[in-house]
Amino acid sequence: MPGERIEDAMAAGSRQQAQGIGTIFTRLGENVTRAEEAEEVTQHYLGVLDKLQASGLDAQISVKPTQLGLDLDKGLCFRNLQRLVDRAAERRNFVWIDMESSPYVDPTIDLFRQTRAHSALVGIALQAYLYRTAQDIESLLPLGSAIRLVKGAYLEAPTIAYPRKADVDANFYALACRLLRPDAQQRGTLLHIATHDPKLIERLNAFIVAERVPQSAYEYAMLYGIQRALQARLARDGRRIRVLIAYGDYWFPWYMRRLAERPANVWFVVKNVFAR
Numbered sequence: 001m002p003g004e005r006i007e008d009a010m011a012a013g014s015r016q017q018a019q020g021i022g023t024i025f026t027r028l029g030e031n032v033t034r035a036e037e038a039e040e041v042t043q044h045y046l047g048v049l050d051k052l053q054a055s056g057l058d059a060q061i062s063v064k065p066t067q068l069g070l071d072l073d074k075g076l077c078f079r080n081l082q083r084l085v086d087r088a089a090e091r092r093n094f095v096w097i098d099m100e101s102s103p104y105v106d107p108t109i110d111l112f113r114q115t116r117a118h119s120a121l122v123g124i125a126l127q128a129y130l131y132r133t134a135q136d137i138e139s140l141l142p143l144g145s146a147i148r149l150v151k152g153a154y155l156e157a158p159t160i161a162y163p164r165k166a167d168v169d170a171n172f173y174a175l176a177c178r179l180l181r182p183d184a185q186q187r188g189t190l191l192h193i194a195t196h197d198p199k200l201i202e203r204l205n206a207f208i209v210a211e212r213v214p215q216s217a218y219e220y221a222m223l224y225g226i227q228r229a230l231q232a233r234l235a236r237d238g239r240r241i242r243v244l245i246a247y248g249d250y251w252f253p254w255y256m257r258r259l260a261e262r263p264a265n266v267w268f269v270v271k272n273v274f275a276r
């Protein structure tokens, strides 16, 4: 994280923009328990969308449904998301919906479908570690959706998710290729290839070249501070890339929760501190 305040995050976003890298902002936090908290988060992001237009920064926002009140009331969460997407339309911006742990997948896809029915300025994250994702992608393809493909960050049971990393990687590749096929492109699909995995990126780049996939069909997406050299190289090579910057004062509980959920996450953090 470049800092706790949105101003810190925006300063980092400007530095990225100078390198040809776009930004996605997210304020840390999840599972709000009161409607007032969901309202505060919504107001915050509405303000961010205003600030982004005023600053001219090439930056989108990404929100967690449980930050907008999904645990409290689906209707409330939908209305809050709709307000963000409406503001994004006024400010010529775009809203991403993060995917949380498996019990939230169905309600999050419902939320996406409902919002997508009103506006194309919304995208959804899908997780390659879940067996169901191939089917979810087929069902979302007719909408011409913006899809951020990630490996998945939560600890899930082997009954619903691939337990072996090699299988997750293979599924990521297969799903990404599916989303880059001509029929997906014709429907207006936008794929965010959200990984720091150099081998996977290399394989997908080879597919993109071999299949002559147009630049408009995909972007790369990574996290702030991870694989900086690869981020810069992709930008220099003329690839479209966005880097997600998290900010906010909720980082300590958020980090501890990620560790508790999945101890392997600690290695991810440690590797990123040392592997610059």
Ligand SMILES: Cc1cc2nc3c(=O)[nH]c(=O)nc-3n(C[C@H](O)[C@H](O)[C@H](O)COP(=O)(O)OP(=O)(O)OC[C@H]3O[C@@H](n4cnc5c(N)ncnc54)[C@H](O)[C@@H]3O)c2cc1C
Binding pocket: 097, 098, 099, 100, 125, 127, 148, 150, 151, 152, 153, 154, 194, 195, 196, 197, 198, 221, 222, 223, 226, 227, 243, 244, 268, 271, 272, 273, 275, 276
């Ligand atoms: C933009 C973005 C948005 C995301 N949104 C969500 C979401 O909504 N829901 C969700 O569940 N998850 C989300 N994630 C997290 C994602 O699910 C993964 O947990 C996370 O990205 C780590 O997986 P990976 O694909 O980068 O590769 P990993 O399999 O963790 O790592 C692959 C390889 O990358 C290389 N690598 C990684 N870091 C470094 C480094 N610092 N230096 C050198 N090599 C390195 C190594 O070769 C490593 O073996 C998001 C990730 C990104 C990038």
